[in-house]
Amino acid sequence: MLKVIVVDDEPLARRGMLVRLADFPELEIVAECSNGEEAVAAIREHQPDAVFLDVEMPGLDGFGVLNQLQQQQIDLPYVVFVTAYDHYALSAFEVQALDYVLKPVEKERLAAAVSKLTKNFAAKDHQRHKGQLAAVVAQLTGEKTDQILQRLDQSQPVMNERFPEAISIKDSGEITRVPVSAIDWVDAAGDYMCIHTRDGQTHILRRTMKELEQELDPKLFVRVHRSAIVNVNTIAKLQMLANGEHQLMLTNGQAVKVSRSYKDRVKMVFNS
Missing domain, CATH: 3.40.50.2300 (Response regulator)
Incomplete structure (x- = not known):
């Protein structure tokens, strides 16, 4: 009222x-x-x-x-x-x-x-709510308020998709920040993830594959197997094996098997 x-x-x-x-x-x-x-x-x-x-x-x-x-x-x-x-x-x-x-x-x-x-009043109230929303989002993301308001005016998503630039890994009382851009590929080892980086190191992370996948930008990382995720920038080629299966060859020489259920995702990388 x-x-x-x-x-x-x-x-x-x-x-x-x-x-x-x-x-x-x-x-x-x-x-x-x-x-x-x-x-x-x-x-x-x-x-x-x-x-x-x-x-x-x-x-x-x-x-x-x-x-x-x-x-x-x-x-x-x-x-x-x-x-x-x-x-x-x-x-x-x-x-x-x-x-x-x-x-x-x-x-x-x-x-x-x-x-x-x-x-x-409804128009003014709507504008006030947009301003409050933009202020909250700006505080959370560090983005400028006027850029957020512009997206709202254009009926675009209020928050840009943001993914962490680094992953924190605890090991023996230490915490290592691994830059996401340095990750070549990830494979599962039981309840742990093995994160293989560009400098040849392997970091062990206790997290599920699904949880890790949600933290990685899908434009940069593709799930190729239920137990493997690959950085698309490290993919050199896709090979078809004699038994009809597929595998990826990475720029570091690593071969990563592609399961049938994820094959279409991998092919989209080559078509993009």
């Missing part, structure tokens, strides 16, 4: 507006004010989403209310001016009022103003 304040120095007009606005379940009246000073105080206290604001009031008029809010650095709600005089219309829109309704207020005209209010 949108929180609303009604401001009018005429009790009968104010009461009439309250009765009419009660027909709109999306609105919640949080205060009614009989003059501009009360309006400023109520807006500061309740922080409403919208104000139905009379223009001509003794002392502080409707435009004076907006001026006071700006001087006190109070967030401006949406403003719908309500007055018996149409010559205020231009001034109302110059101060960025959402709408301008003439007295006596007609039911259809008020409904149009409320519809405009709810649509604008």
